[in-house]
Structures are given as C-alpha cells and as structure tokens.
Amino acid sequence: MSEPMPTIFFGHGNPLNALAQNNWTLNWANIGREIPRPAAILCISAHWFIPETAVTAMPNPRTIHDFGGFPQKLFEVQYPAPGSPELADRVQKLLAPVEVKSDARWGLDHGTWSVLCHVFPNADVPIVQLSIDETQPAEFHYGLANRLAPLRDEKILIIGSGNLVHNLHAYSWGVHTPEPLDWAQRFETTAREMIESGNHEPLIDYELLGKDALLSAPTPEHFLPLIYILALQREGEKVSFPVEGFDGGSISMLSVQIG
Numbered sequence: 001m002s003e004p005m006p007t008i009f010f011g012h013g014n015p016l017n018a019l020a021q022n023n024w025t026l027n028w029a030n031i032g033r034e035i036p037r038p039a040a041i042l043c044i045s046a047h048w049f050i051p052e053t054a055v056t057a058m059p060n061p062r063t064i065h066d067f068g069g070f071p072q073k074l075f076e077v078q079y080p081a082p083g084s085p086e087l088a089d090r091v092q093k094l095l096a097p098v099e100v101k102s103d104a105r106w107g108l109d110h111g112t113w114s115v116l117c118h119v120f121p122n123a124d125v126p127i128v129q130l131s132i133d134e135t136q137p138a139e140f141h142y143g144l145a146n147r148l149a150p151l152r153d154e155k156i157l158i159i160g161s162g163n164l165v166h167n168l169h170a171y172s173w174g175v176h177t178p179e180p181l182d183w184a185q186r187f188e189t190t191a192r193e194m195i196e197s198g199n200h201e202p203l204i205d206y207e208l209l210g211k212d213a214l215l216s217a218p219t220p221e222h223f224l225p226l227i228y229i230l231a232l233q234r235e236g237e238k239v240s241f242p243v244e245g246f247d248g249g250s251i252s253m254l255s256v257q258i259g
Helices: 023-034 085-095 110-119 138-146 149-154 182-197 211-216 224-231
Strands: 007-011 040-050 054-056 101-103 127-133 156-162 256-258
Touching: 007 023, 007 224, 023 110, 040 085, 040 110, 040 224, 054 085, 085 127, 085 149, 110 127, 110 156, 127 138, 138 224, 149 156, 156 224, 182 211, 224 256
Parallel strands: 007 156, 040 127, 040 156, 054 101
Antiparallel strands: 007 256, 054 127
C-alpha cells in the first residue's frame, strides 16, 4: 500500500497574502512542490462556519470574496479550480449518519483560495469545502474528522485553514512588524509541544488551558480547522511545521503538516 496523503493545517492570515510574495506564501508554494499531487482536496475553512454540516457539491465553485476594505485588486482574484461532486458524495457517505447537506451556493472562500493560489497556482486540482457546524462542540468535530481518514488513502489532500492564534482585537494594524504578544507566543509554544507529543485532548478542550488560550482563540472558528487535521494523525506519523511566524503580533501563521 502506498503512503497516505499528508494532511495539513494552514495558518492563512490576512487575505492580502493571496497577492503577496513573502516567507509564508513562498513556503506554501514549496509545500505544493514537495507533497504528492492529490486527486482532489477537501478543505475545512474557518470562513464557512454555519449552523449545519454541509459540503460543496457543485462542479464549478465560485471564488468568494468574503471580506471588505481591501484593495480592488484582491477582489479581482479568481481561483477557478473545479469542484468534485463525486468527492462530496464520498464525504457524505463517510460521515453518515451525520446529515451532511449538499450545497450548491457557497464555493471557495478566502480561507481556501488565498492559500491554494500559492500551493497549486494552476487551479487544476478539484476542491470541495466542508463546513464547520457552529452548534457543535470541538469533540464533535474531532470525531467527525476521524471518519474522514480513509480519504488519505484515496489520494485526497485534507487541509484545514484557520489560525492557531487569531485575535483581531489585539492586532497591530500599523506598517511595522511587531513582535508576537507574550500570551500569543506562550499559547503557540504550548500548542506546538502538545501537537509534537500527540497529546490532542487538551487542545480539543482548549478553553480549559487558561487565559493565554482564551486570548489566542476568543472565538473557535479559526482554531477548529486544526482539530480536524490533528484527528487525522495516525500512530507514529511525523509532525512538522513548514511555515512559522506571527502577523500583527496576534495572528499565528503556523502550519502543521502530518505525514
């Protein structure tokens, strides 16, 4: 049997990274060159956080510009990757008896395309998005992700897109590049140690880790995509961090690759 497809959590950060050439985006591009070419991609993005579990099932998903206040050039970006109704159907079957609705309206939000435009710039790998059900606890999402594990043996690249630390209230909007805030650095360090040791349980219940955790993930939507990726780790699989750094002092750009 061939090696399972790696699974990756991307810290996507600012949508303007779609247009940028920086250390983060250059490393995203490097990941695309180094991993096996997937047959398709399943993405869990922080920006599809709705009160149900749904999967995009259209053959040609639209590029969603789900933000405001950015330069017009960013709104002109298109990422015309095909969809995969076949993968959407496979996801629904794997996640049964959980009801997974077929969605024909959403598409690819910036949590997906702002990263993948660097990883696979030709937009030629089919992509399906899986929503995050905002009504469910983190334990539900960890268990749901476990059921997706067979996809890794079917050449499907499962990615999560969010940020391990994501606090926009503390973000430095100036032109300078500040050092990470002390609580943000501490929480990222703690989380990295747990990820490296395979100790997922405290991260599933991250709110119990104290003030640093609550400041780092004051709302769960950017953190939960990481939980999906951790749930897919198999015994003995290596973990690496191909992208590191902080943006604005309070956004962790850490990427976590399993396999």
